[in-house]
Amino acid sequence: MLRIAVPNKGSLSDATVEMLREAGYRVRRDTKELVVSDVENDVEFFYLRPRDIAVYVGSGTVDAGVTGRDLLLDSGSSAVEVMSLGFGGSTFRYAARPGQVATVEDIDGKRVATSYPGLVRADLASRGLSGEVVRLDGAVETAITLGVADVIADVVETGATLRSQGLAVFGEPILQSEAVLIRGDRPGEEQAVSVLERRIAGVITARTYVMLDYDCPKELVDKATELTPGLESPTVSPMQDEAWVAVRAMVPRIGRNRLMDELYDLGARAILVTDIAACRL
Ligand SMILES: Nc1ncnc2c1ncn2[C@@H]1O[C@H](COP(=O)(O)OP(=O)(O)OP(=O)(O)O)[C@@H](O)[C@H]1O
Ligand SMILES: O=P(O)(O)OC[C@H]1O[C@H](OP(=O)(O)OP(=O)(O)O)[C@H](O)[C@@H]1O
């Protein structure tokens, strides 16, 4: 049985569970369930803390899992990123009281509070800076107010938490993070997770694309299909009226309305968009 780790709490949990459900797997029915056996798919799901998932996957006790790229890198685990999942996006950044620390070089010799000591130590070392890393579990933004640090390094999504503490980011982001599927780096593991990987890729494609159908005067089909090239190639089918053809192609969900306007202006009619429920490319 394939063993897969799923975030049991926090920002990544709900979206991961929803993605697995859409991929056709059994998911937990209440948040107290820690292990879910999906016998039909020969998979066992372990609901674990997101921070621990890279450690389990790296040690080989589970085959694959979902976590944040920042947590994977912070852990120093040997697990490898298989693909990004399109949610849980954030940046990992330095911040301080405006006017007190303005550049990353100014961190030298100062105290840096963070829940991600691995990431911060590696970043400071790569810049040749020294700094005392103060490891905290959360609410890192308060560390400066409470006087245990001069600088923080933390996850920033909207920036609202930083602003509420009178802090401002400085320097370039240390990292762009998002939810990722990870697996162990031992021989055979790539193959072991290939069905899971294809199913998740199918969910992402179904979310990213819509199916577009339209009728098109035959003489315009080259121009029209230039606008809708599809993934491999559009399907062009004959119609009862020989002056017309029916065209079908997958197109990006974003921009679909503008595309429909362009096709209409060109002379296409009966332009329909439908959601894709699932797919394997
Ligand atoms: N707004 C956000 N706040 C925190 N983490 C976020 C946010 N958006 C995305 N993430 C990602 O979620 C992961 C952290 O998840 P984790 O569950 O450990 O913490 P959390 O979401 O802060 O939950 P909690 O603090 O309640 O335990 C990281 O990969 C982080 O990049
Ligand atoms: O940029 P924002 O949109 O404000 O989001 C970022 C904040 O959200 C997270 O905190 P969380 O609520 O998880 O609390 P924690 O610090 O105790 O983990 C993270 O640690 C930041 O503090």
Ligand SMILES: [Mg+2]
């Ligand atoms: Mg948190």
